[in-house]
Amino acid sequence: MVESLHSYIRFAIQTITIQRFHVGKPFVIRMPSFLLAAIVATSVQSADNISVLGNKPRWDVLERYQQTITHDEFLHLIDDVYCTHGFAADLIDVNDDHARILMSRQAQKFFTLRFATDDAARKPVPRLWRPAKCLPATMLEKPLSGLKVALDPGHLGGNWAKMEERWFQVGDTKPVQEGDLTLQVARLLAPRLRQLGAKVSYVRNSDEPTTAKRPDDFRELSKKILIKNGVPQPRAEVLDSSDPAKEQTIRWQSEILFYRYSEIRRRAVRVNFKLHPDLVLCLHLNAEGWGDPKNPTLTDTDHLHLLVNGSYLAEEMEFDDERFEMIRRLLSRAFDEELPLADSVALAMARETGLPPYQYPTTNSTTKVGTSGYVYAQQRCLRSDPGR
Numbered sequence: 001m002v003e004s005l006h007s008y009i010r011f012a013i014q015t016i017t018i019q020r021f022h023v024g025k026p027f028v029i030r031m032p033s034f035l036l037a038a039i040v041a042t043s044v045q046s047a048d049n050i051s052v053l054g055n056k057p058r059w060d061v062l063e064r065y066q067q068t069i070t071h072d073e074f075l076h077l078i079d080d081v082y083c084t085h086g087f088a089a090d091l092i093d094v095n096d097d098h099a100r101i102l103m104s105r106q107a108q109k110f111f112t113l114r115f116a117t118d119d120a121a122r123k124p125v126p127r128l129w130r131p132a133k134c135l136p137a138t139m140l141e142k143p144l145s146g147l148k149v150a151l152d153p154g155h156l157g158g159n160w161a162k163m164e165e166r167w168f169q170v171g172d173t174k175p176v177q178e179g180d181l182t183l184q185v186a187r188l189l190a191p192r193l194r195q196l197g198a199k200v201s202y203v204r205n206s207d208e209p210t211t212a213k214r215p216d217d218f219r220e221l222s223k224k225i226l227i228k229n230g231v232p233q234p235r236a237e238v239l240d241s242s243d244p245a246k247e248q249t250i251r252w253q254s255e256i257l258f259y260r261y262s263e264i265r266r267r268a269v270r271v272n273f274k275l276h277p278d279l280v281l282c283l284h285l286n287a288e289g290w291g292d293p294k295n296p297t298l299t300d301t302d303h304l305h306l307l308v309n310g311s312y313l314a315e316e317m318e319f320d321d322e323r324f325e326m327i328r329r330l331l332s333r334a335f336d337e338e339l340p341l342a343d344s345v346a347l348a349m350a351r352e353t354g355l356p357p358y359q360y361p362t363t364n365s366t367t368k369v370g371t372s373g374y375v376y377a378q379q380r381c382l383r384s385d386p387g388r
């Protein structure tokens with residue numbers, strides 16, 4: 001899979017996101033906009049502090065995780081995996097026998113998570129996917145027997161590729177569209193995984209959106225967001241695509257709410273409520289910088305990395321829904337499965353391709369984890385990937 005792609009896309013970083021049953025939003029996203037950063041940091045719903053198009057958290061769900069984790073394990077996952085960039089002191093307060101997690105600052109409501117006293121006293125972790133040790137014994141030639149894998153080709157491609165800014169063209173050659181490439185990879189990968197015994201499903205298997213919404217459905221919301229972010233009279237349309245102020249138009253904002261926020265949330269719903277896989281592979285082929293946007297050029301820089309969920313930013317932790325999803329994911333112990341899996345996939349891919357690991361230029365939004373050198377924790381939710 002990688003080899004054929006490698007020769008075709010010599011300019012690409014290959015990114016695979018490995019996720020066990022994700023409750024949140026699983027995608028690697030590049031965000032070119034200063035404004036979207038502002039939107040992420042500012043909720044438009046006033047009563048609850050919920051992220052854009054997010055759902056009100058159901059904190060009662062966490063009751064099922066009482067006494068399923070020890071103090072030390074919880075603290076390790078908070079400090080080394082999920083909250084590596086710190087957070088406001090009132091959000092999570094870890095005590096000897098319990099953690100107090102802020103549900104709502106305005107209402108001053110907290111969720112109390114009671115720890116198991118020790119490993120022996122730990123109750124079983126409830127989850128909808130199966131950890132590796134619970135999978136049926138496999139035969140040598142079918143090592144993935146019974147494993148349910150969902151392939152999620154990143155982006156949309158097709159007629160949406162330009163809108164989602166995952167398109168470029170060198171001279172008169174065929175335009176390169178990430179969404180088409182990722183789908184192609186998924187279709188090459190699926191039969192190979194099936195051959196090894198896996199049950200494979202697609203989160204997307206066409207170049208049409210999963211969400212039923214379209215940009216025009218978000219015009220009102222876009223206007224509200226822009227006004228809230230200091231653009232009192234936002235323009236309706238983008239007049240010139242190279243205009244840096246295009247991000248302040250209702251058109252641009254509604255498009256991004258469509259292809260990023262709405263589409264991604266819809267895919268998460270499909271994974272969580274329909275496909276129920278043990279593992280989700282999100283496929284991305286990120287272009288390196290291509291120089292002059294009017295005359296892009298190819299580069300020989302090639303690399304590989306894998307992302308697992310973690311490394312939430314302090315401002316992301318502020319949102320009630322993001323904080324809730326993070327805690328739920330932490331308690332599901334997805335990381336314990338994602339990390340060894342990502343490390344072994346990375347090493348196998350590195351062996352086949354000879355690609356070096358990608359190095360993020362900063363550690364502001366990622367944290368290197370594992371032992372292979374290829375794996376990073378990142379909260380990929382609707383956020384830019386500064387490494388592209």
Ligand SMILES: [Zn+2]
Pocket residue numbers: 028029154155178283284285286
């Ligand atoms: Zn991508």
